[in-house]
Amino acid sequence: MGIESLSAEAAVPDLPVLSALLADAVESGASIGFLPPLAPGEADAYWRTVVAALREDTRVLLVARDAAGAVVGSAQLELAVRPNARHRAEVAKVMVHTQARRQGIGRALMRAVEAEARRRGRTTLVLDTRRGDHAERLYAGVGWTLAGVIPKYARSADGRVDPSAFYYKLLEGTSHDSG
């Protein structure tokens, strides 16, 4: 398994597999911004917005590939653009194909996304996930801190509006924190 950061140009040929990865996650019940069933073209339209953000250099897209080169997971880093937030980034859409879970790929993606953030000077990282999901164990396991829980945050497929847990991680080497 290997992890690589894709440029906009490199991501385009992978759009169909990225759409399939997103559909797999949504159909498995993941709280990842979309609700099942995805409309035709909905996943493709989403990934095109990611490619646009890659072109603007406001996003980092990492993909995990298996030994045969197939995409088995991905994660993104949304780079804050405001003048007072350029040390900050949000980790988003961490997903591993249902056939490839529990093999350490999610953990490897988190490590890689943190390394990429550090390389870009993004030392305050944030993310959120549905309260109680397995993802929480993944994040806590790689050193993220729970900041708090907001009730009624994101709708799930069954119509409930579930709480979300907000996590942060301050990467070492931060030189500009003032408390």
Ligand SMILES: CC(C)(COP(=O)(O)OP(=O)(O)OC[C@H]1O[C@@H](n2cnc3c(N)ncnc32)[C@H](O)[C@@H]1OP(=O)(O)O)[C@@H](O)C(=O)NCCC(=O)NCCS
């Ligand atoms: C969350 C997700 C990315 C984890 O990917 P993964 O490759 O299976 O994770 P890993 O194998 O690296 O697991 C890392 C740790 O997370 C926890 N974990 C992950 N899946 C778990 C499960 N099904 N049950 C219990 N713990 C689990 C464990 O602590 C695990 O460590 P361990 O295997 O040493 O016990 C994956 O389940 C997924 O894609 N879920 C759907 C999308 C999603 O919810 N993303 C997060 C919100 S954006």
